[in-house]
Amino acid sequence: KAGVTQTPRYLIKTRGQQVTLSCSPISGHRSVSWYQQTPGQGLQFLFEYFSETQRNKGNFPGRFSGRQFSNSRSEMNVSTLELGDSALYLCASSLDGNRIYNEQFFGPGTRLTVL
Amino acid sequence: DAKTTQPTSMDCAEGRAANLPCNHSTISGNEYVYWYRQIHSQGPQYIIHGLKNNETNEMASLIITEDRKSSTLILPHATLRDTAVYYCIVPLSGGSYIPTFGRGTSLIVHP
Numbered sequence: 155k156a157g158v159t160q161t162p163r164y165l166i167k168t169r170g171q172q173v174t175l176s177c178s179p180i181s182g183h184r185s186v187s188w189y190q191q192t193p194g195q196g197l198q199f200l201f202e203y204f205s206e207t208q209r210n211k212g213n214f215p216g217r218f219s220g221r222q223f224s225n226s227r228s229e230m231n232v233s234t235l236e237l238g239d240s241a242l243y244l245c246a247s248s249l250d251g252n253r254i255y256n257e258q259f260f261g262p263g264t265r266l267t268v269l
Numbered sequence: 270d271a272k273t274t275q276p277t278s279m280d281c282a283e284g285r286a287a288n289l290p291c292n293h294s295t296i297s298g299n300e301y302v303y304w305y306r307q308i309h310s311q312g313p314q315y316i317i318h319g320l321k322n323n324e325t326n327e328m329a330s331l332i333i334t335e336d337r338k339s340s341t342l343i344l345p346h347a348t349l350r351d352t353a354v355y356y357c358i359v360p361l362s363g364g365s366y367i368p369t370f371g372r373g374t375s376l377i378v379h380p
Contacts, residue, residue, distance in 0.1 A: 158312070187368070197313070197356070197370035210366040244312050255360040255368065257303065260312030 155181060158261035160245050166267045172233040175264045179226050179247030185209075186228040187258060188220060191242040203228055204250060232266075240268045273357045278375040281351075287344040289374050291357030294338040300361050302333065304342050305370070306353040313356065313370070316342065347378045 159178045167173050179186050187210075188200040199212040203222035220230040226247070232239055242265050246258035274292040281287040293302060301320050305313040317324055317331045319340070324331045330343040344351050354375050360368040 189370075196372045197307075199368050199370075202366065212367075246312070255301070255303075255366060257315040257318060258305075258313075258368075259315065262312050 158245055158247050158259055160243075160261040160264050162264060163262065164265045166269060167235050168269050169235055169237060171235050172231060173235060173266060174229050174231045175243055175245075175266075177228045177230075177245030177247075177261060179228070179245075180259055182249065183247035183259070184226050184250050185248045185256070186222055186226060187246045187248075188228070188230045189244040189246065190214070191244060191263070192240070197244070200230065235268045237268050239266065241266060272369070273359060273371065275355070275357055275371070275374045277372065278377070280377045280379060281347045283349055283378055283380050284346055287347040287351065287376060287378065289342040289344075289355050289357075289376065290339060291342070292339045293357070293359050296337050296359055298337075300359050302331070302340050303358050303360060304329070304331065305356045305358070307356070307373070308353045316355075349378050349380065352376060352378045
């Protein structure tokens with residue numbers, strides 16, 4: 155079974171631009187979560203989508219948004235990029251079982267550099 | 270919320286057991302503890318999870334204290350490929366979904 159895939163793997167943008175990152179979950183997984191990883195803050199939860207709806211949200215500004223499609227694929231968007239948005243963005247998928255949180259399977263990440 | 274506390278770094282000799290502690294003193298009765306690891310430049314990998322009983326799988330064992338305030342991940346025979354950052358998380362806290370990974374423990378396995 156194919157793992158979680160993320161595109162693109164690397165991205166360079168300039169301040170003020172916007173960016174869209176894509177994530178394809180493992181087949182059959184309906185929950186998709188996004189995380190930001192930086193050396194200073196570690197691995198932080200952005201949001202989680204299930205059945206095309208944002209179900210949970212971390213503590214990030216409104217510039218960070220996402221969506222999920224009917225095939226469970228997800229995109230996240232960052233508008234008005236700031237230097238501090240430079241990070242590894244990770245996507246994770248999970249089955250939605252009988253527990254609210256289920257073990258997550260992570261993709262390789264998208265490395266975003268903001269100049 | 271049930272924050273976790275882990276040592277910043279640990280080291281272990283190859284072939285020996287690596288015991289990674291995690292403190293989660295504010296955990297509630299129905300909140301699971303999950304462990305992940307992240308090898309450099311890769312996404313985190315799920316290892317194991319538990320509620321109150323000890324758990325074992327092909328990767329590791331998880332020992333949870335009776336009061337559930339702490340747990341220990343055991344890699345029984347560490348190899349060089351186990352060098353990674355290990356995260357202990359309590360993703361559900363006070364009814365809220367907060368999978369906070371923090372900084373984890375950097376484990377270095379040396380020859």
